[in-house]
Amino acid sequence: MASVEMPRGSLPVQNTSRAKKLQYLGILSGFTAGAWLGAAEAPTKLVTIGIPPMVISLIMVIGVFLARWSLPALILGTSSVRADVRRAPHLIIWAVLAGCLWAVANTLTIFAIRDIGLSIAFPLWNSNSLLGIFWGFFFFNELRQAGWRRWTGVLGGALVMCAGATLLAIASSTQAPAGHSLRGVWAALGAGILWGTMYIPYRKAYLTGMNPLSFITFFTFGELGMMSALAVSYTGLSPLWQELTSARSVIFWLMLGGFIWVIGDLFQQYAAKYVGISRGIPLSNSNQLWGLLWGIFVFGELHGRSSSTYLQVIGGSLLMMLGVGAIAFSSAAADEQARWKEAAQREVRRYGVEADYVEARMNGRQAADELVKPSRSAWDWLLVAGASGIFVLFAAIARVPQMSLHWGPVALLIAALLLLLLICGLALWRTTRFN
Amino acid sequence: MERNEITNVTSSRLTSVLTDIHFWVPVAVLLAGLLLLKFIR
Numbered sequence: 001m002a003s004v005e006m007p008r009g010s011l012p013v014q015n016t017s018r019a020k021k022l023q024y025l026g027i028l029s030g031f032t033a034g035a036w037l038g039a040a041e042a043p044t045k046l047v048t049i050g051i052p053p054m055v056i057s058l059i060m061v062i063g064v065f066l067a068r069w070s071l072p073a074l075i076l077g078t079s080s081v082r083a084d085v086r087r088a089p090h091l092i093i094w095a096v097l098a099g100c101l102w103a104v105a106n107t108l109t110i111f112a113i114r115d116i117g118l119s120i121a122f123p124l125w126n127s128n129s130l131l132g133i134f135w136g137f138f139f140f141n142e143l144r145q146a147g148w149r150r151w152t153g154v155l156g157g158a159l160v161m162c163a164g165a166t167l168l169a170i171a172s173s174t175q176a177p178a179g180h181s182l183r184g185v186w187a188a189l190g191a192g193i194l195w196g197t198m199y200i201p202y203r204k205a206y207l208t209g210m211n212p213l214s215f216i217t218f219f220t221f222g223e224l225g226m227m228s229a230l231a232v233s234y235t236g237l238s239p240l241w242q243e244l245t246s247a248r249s250v251i252f253w254l255m256l257g258g259f260i261w262v263i264g265d266l267f268q269q270y271a272a273k274y275v276g277i278s279r280g281i282p283l284s285n286s287n288q289l290w291g292l293l294w295g296i297f298v299f300g301e302l303h304g305r306s307s308s309t310y311l312q313v314i315g316g317s318l319l320m321m322l323g324v325g326a327i328a329f330s331s332a333a334a335d336e337q338a339r340w341k342e343a344a345q346r347e348v349r350r351y352g353v354e355a356d357y358v359e360a361r362m363n364g365r366q367a368a369d370e371l372v373k374p375s376r377s378a379w380d381w382l383l384v385a386g387a388s389g390i391f392v393l394f395a396a397i398a399r400v401p402q403m404s405l406h407w408g409p410v411a412l413l414i415a416a417l418l419l420l421l422l423i424c425g426l427a428l429w430r431t432t433r434f435n
Numbered sequence: 436m437e438r439n440e441i442t443n444v445t446s447s448r449l450t451s452v453l454t455d456i457h458f459w460v461p462v463a464v465l466l467a468g469l470l471l472l473k474f475i476r
Contacts, residue, residue: 090448097461104468111475139457183475190471197464204457234476350451 015363016334022364023331025431026274029267030283031324032424036264038290039417042298043257051250053110055243058231059251061103061224063258063391068220070387071262072213075434077376078383084214088353091210092218094201099222101201105194107230108187115184122169122288124188129158129282131196136278140203141339143278146332153330157323158282164319165288171302171312199277202269207344208353209361211435212269216262252398255391267424274364275331276340282327289320297409364432 044056072081085092105125112121133155136142143151205215231240244251264287271280292313295301302309332340344362348355360367428434452458 090452093452093458094461097458097465101461101465101468104465104472107472108468108475111472115475135460186471187475190468194464194468197461200457200461230472350455351448 018363019334019337020331021431022274025364025427026271026276026280027283027328027331028424028427029274030271030280030328031286032420033264033267033271033284034286034324035290035417035420036260036267037284037287038264038292039294039413040257040261040264040287041291042294043253043260051247052235052243053114054107054231054234055240055247056254057106057110058227058240059244059247059254060258060261061227063255064262065220065224065258066255066387066390067259067262068216070384071266072217073376073380073383076211076213077380079375079377079380080211081214081217084211085218087357088205088208088210088351090351091201091205091208091215094204095215095218096222096225098198098201099219099224100226101194101198101222102219103223103226103230105191105198106227108191108194112184112188112191115187116181117184120169121184121188123162123166124185125192125195126162126165126285126288127189127192128195128199129161129285131193132199132281133158133278135197135200136203136276139200139343140207140276141336141343142203142276142332143336144339145335146330150330150333150336153326154278154282157326157330159323160319160326161282161285161323164316164321164323165285167312167316167319168288168292171292171305171309171316199272199281202272203277204347206269206273207340207358207362208347208351209344209358211361212266212273213434216266216269248394248397249399250401252391252394253401255394259391263421270428279327279330279332283324286320286324289317292317293409294413298406298413300404300406361435364435366433366435 044060072078109121109125112125133143137144143154146154202215206212235243247254264284268280268284271284274280275283296313302313341359341362344358345355347353348358354367357367
């Protein structure tokens with residue numbers, strides 16, 4: 001098997017320009033991920049009735065499950081997912097494992113917020129990006145031979161973002177710590193460690209060449225399976241069913257939140273693929289900034305608060321933007337990328353994955369023996385129609401919440417989201433055809 | 436014959452997974468997370 005033939009002399013130049021293009025693409029994906037992950041909080045804010053947090057999480061994850069199967073079917077078709085799995089079947093284990101890690105971390109955050117409040121809990125679990133940098137360096141050769149300037153940009157940027165996130169969390173928090181502080185600290189730190197470690201499977205999958213669209217379809221089995229097991233063990237099957245049926249009028253909003261989250265997460269996966277976890281994860285952690293924009297301008301959350309709160313918000317936002325900028329300008333140079341390839345070679349040798357496939361996918365291309373054009377079958381359209389039908393069904397019985405929303409900012413933020421989706425989606429399509 | 440080859444490939448892949456540090460680190464962290472959940476409940 002051979003990769004696409006090119007004239008010998010032009011190869012290094014083309015490879016360098018291609019690598020640069022993929023770096024920019026990864027950074028753009030990170031920005032877009034932040035915007036969409038932040039927006040995912042908006043529909044959940046519409047749910048004001050007293051539903052237990054565990055049930056809210058479970059309903060969101062059901063929405064996530066539907067989106068994680070229907071989006072890949074719509075974009076590339078399940079045949080592409082099957083082809084990916086045939087090349088590297090061992091990665092299914094890591095995808096399911098990552099989904100389990102996510103579900104346990106998400107449950108821990110519920111306890112952390114309850115026990116110590118968002119303002120203390122958020123900065124603690126936001127440390128996941130620092131752990132992501134460590135795992136990226138330790139296991140996958142990220143930031144090796146990167147030079148002190150890039151180290152300072154990435155590590156300094158992530159630390160500045162953590163400081164900004166702390167200020168934003170303090171400003172947006174309305175909860176007072178409710179005792180059990182040590183338990184809450186452990187829960188928040190635990191969530192950070194679980195999320196930070198979840199990036200090991202991410203990076204492993206993308207170094208091996210797996211398409212993010214394939215990875216997330218298996219990730220979601222771990223996510224839904226673990227979340228269901230936790231919800232059943234915490235609430236009991238019968239009470240859980242009662243909670244779900246009594247919440248049917250708001251299920252649509254929570255599932256919509258899950259759907260928007262999946263779009264953000266998909267871009268986060270592309271960021272992890274093209275700029276690595278050490279840069280991609282901090283970039284997509286800018287979601288807190290976007291979540292706050294929705295909170296302040298759409299839901300009027302800080303209305304009537306003191307000027308010091310607004311100063312904290314402005315300061316925190318500036319710090320977040322500074323951190324994002326520092327990371328964005330520290331993209332990996334040729335030496336570092338050569339080390340990434342060495343990490344990919346380990347996967348090739350260990351799991352017997354075809355080297356051409358790994359190299360082509362690292363460059364955002366199809367391997368020479370892959371189908372030129374992905375095809376969708378009747379099964380794919382059935383999946384898309386089924387998922388859409390479930391959303392329409394719950395939309396039909398959804399109750400429109402009685403809340404005063406500021407529609408001007410809603411329109412502006414949605415326009416910004418769609419613009420980012422269009423720009424980043426087009427850039428991904430033109431450069432990689434979503435490979 | 437072919438079935439034997441498939442079984443060999445599957446078992447060698449499983450061995451590769453089970454001897455991979457990239458597998459055990461997330462597994463250990465997941466188990467620790469579940470234990471933590473059990474204690475703080």
